[in-house]
Amino acid sequence: xxxxxxxxxxxxxxxxxxxxxxxxxxxxxxxxxxxxxxxxxxxxxxxxxxxxxxxxxxxxxxxxxxxxxxxxxxxxxxxxxxxxxxxxxxxxxxxxxxxxxxxxxxxxxxxxxxxxxxxxxxxxxxxxxxxxxxxxxxxxxxxxxxxxxxxxxxxxxxxxxxxxxxxxxxxxxxxxxxxxxxxxxxxxxxxxxxxxxxxxxxxx
Numbered sequence: 001x002x003x004x005x006x007x008x009x010x011x012x013x014x015x016x017x018x019x020x021x022x023x024x025x026x027x028x029x030x031x032x033x034x035x036x037x038x039x040x041x042x043x044x045x046x047x048x049x050x051x052x053x054x055x056x057x058x059x060x061x062x063x064x065x066x067x068x069x070x071x072x073x074x075x076x077x078x079x080x081x082x083x084x085x086x087x088x089x090x091x092x093x094x095x096x097x098x099x100x101x102x103x104x105x106x107x108x109x110x111x112x113x114x115x116x117x118x119x120x121x122x123x124x125x126x127x128x129x130x131x132x133x134x135x136x137x138x139x140x141x142x143x144x145x146x147x148x149x150x151x152x153x154x155x156x157x158x159x160x161x162x163x164x165x166x167x168x169x170x171x172x173x174x175x176x177x178x179x180x181x182x183x184x185x186x187x188x189x190x191x192x193x194x195x196x197x198x199x200x201x202x203x204x
Contacts, residue, residue, distance in 0.1 A: 014168035023088030
């Protein structure tokens with residue numbers, strides 16, 4: 001039987017919020033594009049992918065990112081583009097309540113998030129839920145760089161092997177697993193919270 005873990009590191013977008021790709025798809029559809037246009041752009045266009053990486057790492061700001069992304073995506077207006085893309089993403093209330101419960105019960109919790117800028121995070125809520133925060137735009141590197149996960153564990157004062165890492169993107173789980181973390185692929189809040197309780201030894 002696997003050893004119980006004592007701490008949890010969580011992604012933000014798509015874990016503590018509703019599905020980001022659904023929000024992106026809704027925006028693209030409203031603009032008359034294929035619903036998967038943004039995802040396809042980042043998968044298939046090297047320059048667009050580099051643009052995203054540079055933005056998530058804080059090497060460029062919104063003022064540069066939005067007009068360049070608008071051109072690549074084929075939308076006429078770049079002002080408010082990020083807000084439009086994220087408009088359909090809301091707090092996942094069940095996840096917020098679940099993480100608050102863990103934190104209030106003394107489980108060490110940390111945020112490890114790739115960012116599209118840093119100003120849109122609900123910083124007061126994050127301070128309530130997490131003992132440590134790692135946001136790519138502040139650090140200059142992004143998941144799946146192992147430094148994100150190592151720093152996440154360090155900021156909540158636990159060893160990587162004591163952590164559970166939660167992300168909605170499977171490829172972001174691999175570095176955490178290689179560092180000895182238990183991992184949870186988030187698809188639904190109830191399932192994720194049940195898995196966390198089991199891995200933390202709280203389900204008995």
